[in-house]
Amino acid sequence: MQSSSAGLTPQQEALREVRDRYERGILDYDTFRDAFEQLLQTSDAAECQRILAELPHAPMDVLAALDRTSSPPAAIPARHVTRLPPHRTFFTLMGEINRSKHPWKMGEHTTAVALMGEINLDLTIAALPPEGTLNVALMMGEVRITVPPNVSVTVHAFTFMGASRAIGERSEGIFAYVNDDAEAETATAQHHLDIHVFVLMGEVRIVRSTATTTLPARA
Numbered sequence: 001m002q003s004s005s006a007g008l009t010p011q012q013e014a015l016r017e018v019r020d021r022y023e024r025g026i027l028d029y030d031t032f033r034d035a036f037e038q039l040l041q042t043s044d045a046a047e048c049q050r051i052l053a054e055l056p057h058a059p060m061d062v063l064a065a066l067d068r069t070s071s072p073p074a075a076i077p078a079r080h081v082t083r084l085p086p087h088r089t090f091f092t093l094m095g096e097i098n099r100s101k102h103p104w105k106m107g108e109h110t111t112a113v114a115l116m117g118e119i120n121l122d123l124t125i126a127a128l129p130p131e132g133t134l135n136v137a138l139m140m141g142e143v144r145i146t147v148p149p150n151v152s153v154t155v156h157a158f159t160f161m162g163a164s165r166a167i168g169e170r171s172e173g174i175f176a177y178v179n180d181d182a183e184a185e186t187a188t189a190q191h192h193l194d195i196h197v198f199v200l201m202g203e204v205r206i207v208r209s210t211a212t213t214t215l216p217a218r219a
Contacts, residue, residue, distance in 0.1 A: 010045035
């Protein structure tokens with residue numbers, strides 16, 4: 001792990017490192033989830049370093065792969081296969097749908113619906129399908145969706161009265177609509193998502209994750 005960034009605790013820096021390895025495909029979902037949960041339970045710098053030291057690291061994986069060129073590839077254990085449901089639905093009448101503190105799984109078709117409140121979906125800590133659809137509807141409040149750098153997205157976001165911001169596009173006022181195709185920021189896109197958001201009154205924010213993204217503190 002690199003030296004701590006200004007303003008981040010050792011726990012937050014370790015959480016960011018684990019998420020970065022997951023986004024780059026170094027960690028499978030189960031390994032990522034277990035490490036993330038362990039880090040949420042400790043704020044000790046030495047323990048955070050120990051957890052990171054036990055995780056796969058890209059350069060070591062490459063060397064190991066070269067050493068195994070003469071051997072047949074081993075079968076992937078079933079527990080390392082991330083199985084995603086065809087459909088997932090999140091619903092609240094009044095309140096919050098928050099998937100930003102713990103690893104979670106999308107479905108191939110995922111729907112989040114709320115009458116009043118907030119919908120916060122962090123896709124950087126989610127297991128994603130190679131091709132998926134995300135539908136979000138909110139009558140009054142705020143929608144925030146954070147997209148990993150290795151995911152390309154097609155966004156259709158409409159706010160009857162308020163503001164819609166989707167990565168590179170922005171619209172405000174009455175009938176605020178944005179339509180954006182955003183390619184992945186990494187060399188090879190690992191996923192593509194179609195994102196459809198409707199808000200009657202409020203705000204839509206769809207953003208790319210960055211190195212300075214603040215991760216949740218200890219739960």
